[in-house]
Amino acid sequence: MNGALIALRAILIREALRFIRQKGRFVAALVRPLVWLVVFAAGFRAALGLSITPPYQTYITYEIYIVPGLCGMILLFNGMQSSLSLVYDREMGSMRLLLTSPLPRWWLLFCRLISSTAISILQVYTFLGVAWIYGIDMPWQGYLMVLPALALCGVMLGAVGLALSSIIKQLENFAGVMNFVIFPMFFLSSALYPLWKMAESSALLHDICAFNPFTHAVELIRFALYGQMNWIALLWVLASGAVWLALALWGYDPARGMIRRKG
Amino acid sequence: MKRLLPVLLLTASPLVAEEIWVTNEKDDTVSVIDLSTMEVTRTIPTGERPRGITFSHDYSRVYICASDSDTVQVMDPVTGEILHDLPSGEDPEQFVLHPNDRHLYIANEDDAITTVVDTESRTVIAQIDVGIEPEGMAVSPDGKIAITTSETTNMAHWIDTETRELFANTLVDARPRHAEFVKGGTELWVSAEIGGTITVFNTATQTEKGKIHFEVKGVHPDRVQPVGFELTGDEKTAFVALGPSNHLAVVNADTYEVEDYILVGRRVWHMAFNTDKSLLFTTNGISGDVTVVDVAKRKPIKTIKVGRFPWGAALRPTSN
Numbered sequence: 001m002n003g004a005l006i007a008l009r010a011i012l013i014r015e016a017l018r019f020i021r022q023k024g025r026f027v028a029a030l031v032r033p034l035v036w037l038v039v040f041a042a043g044f045r046a047a048l049g050l051s052i053t054p055p056y057q058t059y060i061t062y063e064i065y066i067v068p069g070l071c072g073m074i075l076l077f078n079g080m081q082s083s084l085s086l087v088y089d090r091e092m093g094s095m096r097l098l099l100t101s102p103l104p105r106w107w108l109l110f111c112r113l114i115s116s117t118a119i120s121i122l123q124v125y126t127f128l129g130v131a132w133i134y135g136i137d138m139p140w141q142g143y144l145m146v147l148p149a150l151a152l153c154g155v156m157l158g159a160v161g162l163a164l165s166s167i168i169k170q171l172e173n174f175a176g177v178m179n180f181v182i183f184p185m186f187f188l189s190s191a192l193y194p195l196w197k198m199a200e201s202s203a204l205l206h207d208i209c210a211f212n213p214f215t216h217a218v219e220l221i222r223f224a225l226y227g228q229m230n231w232i233a234l235l236w237v238l239a240s241g242a243v244w245l246a247l248a249l250w251g252y253d254p255a256r257g258m259i260r261r262k263g
Numbered sequence: 264m265k266r267l268l269p270v271l272l273l274t275a276s277p278l279v280a281e282e283i284w285v286t287n288e289k290d291d292t293v294s295v296i297d298l299s300t301m302e303v304t305r306t307i308p309t310g311e312r313p314r315g316i317t318f319s320h321d322y323s324r325v326y327i328c329a330s331d332s333d334t335v336q337v338m339d340p341v342t343g344e345i346l347h348d349l350p351s352g353e354d355p356e357q358f359v360l361h362p363n364d365r366h367l368y369i370a371n372e373d374d375a376i377t378t379v380v381d382t383e384s385r386t387v388i389a390q391i392d393v394g395i396e397p398e399g400m401a402v403s404p405d406g407k408i409a410i411t412t413s414e415t416t417n418m419a420h421w422i423d424t425e426t427r428e429l430f431a432n433t434l435v436d437a438r439p440r441h442a443e444f445v446k447g448g449t450e451l452w453v454s455a456e457i458g459g460t461i462t463v464f465n466t467a468t469q470t471e472k473g474k475i476h477f478e479v480k481g482v483h484p485d486r487v488q489p490v491g492f493e494l495t496g497d498e499k500t501a502f503v504a505l506g507p508s509n510h511l512a513v514v515n516a517d518t519y520e521v522e523d524y525i526l527v528g529r530r531v532w533h534m535a536f537n538t539d540k541s542l543l544f545t546t547n548g549i550s551g552d553v554t555v556v557d558v559a560k561r562k563p564i565k566t567i568k569v570g571r572f573p574w575g576a577a578l579r580p581t582s583n
Binding site: 060 | 481509526527528554555563564565566
């Protein structure tokens, strides 16, 4: 096995071990979307029964609508959680140890992204399993087709976290990420309400939502869950993923990035 | 094997082509949905405010209640041409074709009568006084009993089809709008829109046997208004349209318990099955569409846009 793959394996195992040891993290990651599904969505059960938009072919309850958004929520929160652990790693010194490896830095960071995305995907499938037991099922091919969509979106959102982690000085600053990144990204998207509903209340809100890469991640997942492809969402996810990845690499480049400026 | 696959698929596909005909109350048209494509393939003009719709037993004619034209129109389903009108009495809303394939029993909403029309001689052969605002019509499988429900009198009127006279009147809940004989004619079910129930009668004794109640989670009880209903082929399950609650109820026809609710379009009125009763098509009045329900899975699978205010639905197998 060459060095690059050994590094990938090591980082994957480290992330998996951390995940297994932090059972609370797994439960918390699962409880959050489930609370939205069971408590929040129940109150709006018939709220969206008035319009049919693709990929849906008939009227749906709000509980069905919200599921792809909650899958996205798991990926988003995990992406940010991963950035939190990067900051922690940096504070503890293990990040410095990792980055002193002779392997290219971009590869090491990409391995981090892949490992955190793999954990997120596992959580999304667990969530979809619980949703299925709750009575919300998708076409069987949707469960397969959503896998590449989850991987792409996971990497994209992980790259956002990676880029952010390069500018966050201390662990305490993570609360700011919560308030200024996660919540706006989540609420200003199609995760909870369709864009046509946003347009009804404000054209500006609609435009912001349409510009938000998380909206496109949710739509990519939504279409994939119903065995369909949303090409526009795919392009948005790929493009924004590339931009955030580039920013993350720049941020972690000791010669140019934020790390240098922080000293 | 790969080469055989297309042949096997062809032989496995149903030989019977099917259409669902839907009357559009506000557009004065009928929308024809081709079940192989699940799309509207024809829109045919009718008289004013078409509501009830049914086919002759050989599907060579389709009868349409054109309520505001005060007539029942007879149409050639192949050409869409109106062949002639039948003397239906005023404001015909619903009707039922007798098993003899000849006599139509028509509810005349404004006149409080049930008109019996001979479709061959095109004459009125009887007019029977019933309660105020008659609407729901049913005839027993043996053809001996016809039922008219009256919306304002809140009764099911039992008509002897030989003497063409009432032999019983039974109270039901407020505004009964639809009636069907089920289980080989041993039971009569009558839905009450305002009462929010279905009353089940023993046909032999004309006495109440049971009552079905509905409660849709998150929907105000006033909006749960049962209207049309249909039973599956084995008559073990009934699907009931619940009007402005935008749901269908799935009812166990033996225990009279509601087992499930299915979200469909707005103000669901009536419904029709396909030939093998694997799919159910509901007319959604306000949203102007038809929702297709997978009967085995009890799930809506598609909603098809039709005309404005779709009301009645009927199946037409087109070839074999």
